[in-house]
Amino acid sequence: MSDSGASPLSALIARHDGHLPRYTSYPTAPNFSSSIGADAYAQWLRATSLEQPLSLYIHVPFCDRLCLYCGCNTSVVRLESSRLAYGKLLMREIGMVADALPGRGRIAQIHWGGGTPTSLPAQSLVSIMDAIRGRFDLEPGAEIAIEIDPVNLPQDRLPALRAMGVTRASLGVQDFNTDVQRAIGRAQSLEETRACLKQLRDIGIASLNLDLMYGLPHQSVDSVKATARAVLELAPERIAVFGYAHVPWMKKHQMLIAEDSLPDAMARFAQQEAIGDVLRSQGGYQAVGLDHFALPGDALTAAAETGALHRNFQGYTTDSAPTLIGIGASAIGNLQQGYAQNAARVPDYGAAIGANRFAVTRGVALSDEDRLRRSMIEQIMCGGDVDPKASALHYLGRADALDGSIAAMEALEADGFVARDGTRWRVTERGRPFMRQVAATFDAYLGQGATSRRYARAV
Numbered sequence: 001m002s003d004s005g006a007s008p009l010s011a012l013i014a015r016h017d018g019h020l021p022r023y024t025s026y027p028t029a030p031n032f033s034s035s036i037g038a039d040a041y042a043q044w045l046r047a048t049s050l051e052q053p054l055s056l057y058i059h060v061p062f063c064d065r066l067c068l069y070c071g072c073n074t075s076v077v078r079l080e081s082s083r084l085a086y087g088k089l090l091m092r093e094i095g096m097v098a099d100a101l102p103g104r105g106r107i108a109q110i111h112w113g114g115g116t117p118t119s120l121p122a123q124s125l126v127s128i129m130d131a132i133r134g135r136f137d138l139e140p141g142a143e144i145a146i147e148i149d150p151v152n153l154p155q156d157r158l159p160a161l162r163a164m165g166v167t168r169a170s171l172g173v174q175d176f177n178t179d180v181q182r183a184i185g186r187a188q189s190l191e192e193t194r195a196c197l198k199q200l201r202d203i204g205i206a207s208l209n210l211d212l213m214y215g216l217p218h219q220s221v222d223s224v225k226a227t228a229r230a231v232l233e234l235a236p237e238r239i240a241v242f243g244y245a246h247v248p249w250m251k252k253h254q255m256l257i258a259e260d261s262l263p264d265a266m267a268r269f270a271q272q273e274a275i276g277d278v279l280r281s282q283g284g285y286q287a288v289g290l291d292h293f294a295l296p297g298d299a300l301t302a303a304a305e306t307g308a309l310h311r312n313f314q315g316y317t318t319d320s321a322p323t324l325i326g327i328g329a330s331a332i333g334n335l336q337q338g339y340a341q342n343a344a345r346v347p348d349y350g351a352a353i354g355a356n357r358f359a360v361t362r363g364v365a366l367s368d369e370d371r372l373r374r375s376m377i378e379q380i381m382c383g384g385d386v387d388p389k390a391s392a393l394h395y396l397g398r399a400d401a402l403d404g405s406i407a408a409m410e411a412l413e414a415d416g417f418v419a420r421d422g423t424r425w426r427v428t429e430r431g432r433p434f435m436r437q438v439a440a441t442f443d444a445y446l447g448q449g450a451t452s453r454r455y456a457r458a459v
């Protein structure tokens, strides 16, 4: 993007840098409260409509290494017995959910996230999938996705992944520059990554995603471009490009990353743009939403083009199921009635599930206004256009219910981030990196209480 238009780019970045959610849910997680617990969750499950297929998210909070930047709920757990025990808890929770649902559910998508799900022993991975198949029907062509650390994938996990029927794998890269890797405590060569991708392709996993990051210590425009070019050699179907979220008040190990080694907002912006340029112009990838890239013909690109793209806790997805069930410590479910999150700490999660109680400790029930605002935010984050007046009329019977948001968007229109056509609004190409700022105009909770400071920086 050139430094032209309504305001110089540097002034825009300075003005719009702040702390904002990534809007993987609305209301966002800091707005969850203890008003939703195990009993409410059980009721929600019992009242879940099974007319449409369900999705499952399974969280494994273990890794073989702890990367200093990591914002995920995970820790290094080496004891095989602890990993096996956790696998058993997951199976038990799957059974409890199946018992609570009003019938046998069909599943369209399963996402194994973490942490590093393949840190579970091979026998656990296969048994958990068998437990799912025993209690649910998998839709034909169901997507089974899993996150993998390419440096820590023991050989016995390959036949396990095949037996599980995994269709998509997502691998972390972040940056191939060795200075950056030293500063973030994550050594990983291009060759190791290439070898892992080949092994996954050899067992029939046809869709691979790689994660890159910008905003890390010692990164520069040149270094991130070099990493992006190396990633093009690996030819993944999808690439996610995340801005480093530095939240040491939530993730204590991030304190080991010196703040003065971090690029400022202008440098982060330039790095993000540089990676996008390489992926688009040299690799032929298409930008999808805020931070994803996919090859033309990929289901994600197709979904973005047809307005079928969705956003959930895993980022962008083609998953349109109205019910996402979260399994495992800290997993968040998105049920028809609202969001429900399991206890984040493994001992708390284990104590509840071990006693046959759901482990939900936080959540939020959705009001009609939440649903309206959530639909606006999801469409904005997915690159679609919104008609706030028509939607407000549809959800609340009052066309003026979002007039405050429309006024806030008018200010962003002056910056060239949004454009309107009649009553419809869309994010412009200039506004794409500022999508979260546009989405935030619909967030009724932002700035309430102490939540804002809990988000990462917006640029």
Ligand SMILES: C[S@@+](CC[C@H](N)C(=O)[O-])C[C@H]1O[C@@H](n2cnc3c(N)ncnc32)[C@H](O)[C@@H]1O
Pocket: 063, 069, 070, 071, 072, 113, 114, 115, 116, 147, 148, 149, 150, 170, 171, 172, 173, 174, 211, 212, 213, 242, 243, 244, 245, 246
């Ligand atoms: C669960 S990990 C991916 C799988 C595997 N554990 C690995 O690291 O290779 C999820 C991804 O989240 C991203 N991530 C982790 N911490 C982050 C942070 N603080 N800010 C932005 N992105 C982050 C990284 O790109 C990482 O690859």
Ligand code: SF4
Pocket: 062, 063, 064, 065, 066, 067, 070, 071, 072, 074, 114, 115, 116, 149, 172
């Ligand atoms: S980035 Fe991946 S491997 Fe590193 S600590 Fe986080 S979840 Fe574990």
